[in-house]
C-alpha cells in the first residue's frame with residue numbers, strides 16, 4: 001500500500017493510512033431516513049437526514065474504487081426482541097415502539113423492510129454489515145474482531161445520527177485505540193444544533209474523541 005496521506009482536518013491534520021482506514025457507515029437505514037420508520041415514530045423530521053446520503057455515497061464510491069475496507073452498521077433487534085432491553089423499548093412516548101408494526105414492517109427488527117440500508121448506500125457483496133442492538137457499534141457485536149481481522153486501525157466515519165449512534169460509536173472506537181475521522185457532510189441529525197455540537201465535542205481538547213473534516217478534504221487527499 002501507499003504511505004500515509006494528509007487530510008486537512010480539525011483539530012489537526014489526519015494522517016490517513018491507505019488500506020488501514022476502513023469506511024464505517026452507521027445506520028443509514030430506511031427506519032431513520034424515510035417516513036414511517038423508527039425515527040419518524042419519535043416525532044422527528046426525517047428529511048434532515050437525507051442530506052447525508054449523497055456525500056456518504058461519494059465516500060463509498062471512493063473506498064470501493066480503491067478496494068479499501070467498507071463496513072456498514074444497522075441498529076436492529078432480533079424478532080423476539082431478546083436483545084432489546086425493556087428500558088430501551090419503553091423509552092419515551094412514541095407513536096410506535098421498537099418491534100411494533102409500521103408501514104415499513106416492525107420497527108428496528110432485522111429482516112424487515114425498514115431495517116434495510118437505503119438503496120443508494122446498500123452494501124455490496126463482500127462488504128461487512130454489522131447488526132447492533134445498541135447505539136454504539138462495538139456493544140454486543142463482532143465489530144472489533146472484524147476490524148482486527150482486516151488489519152484496520154483507522155475509521156473514517158459517516159452515518160446517522162451524529163450525536164447518538166455516530167458519536168457513541170466514535171467514543172467506543174476511541175477507547176479501543178482507533179483513530180476516527182468524521183466526515184462532516186456525510187453525517188446528519190434530526191437536530192442540526194446537536195450535529196454541530198457533537199462535532200465540536202469530538203474535536204475539542206486536542207481531538208479528545210477524534211477528528212472531523214469536510215468531504216472535499218477527504219476526497220482530495222486520497223491517493
Ligand code: C5J
Pocket residue numbers: 026027032075135160161162164165166
Ligand atoms: C438513534 C442512531 N438516533 N442510529 N439511532 O436512535 O443514531
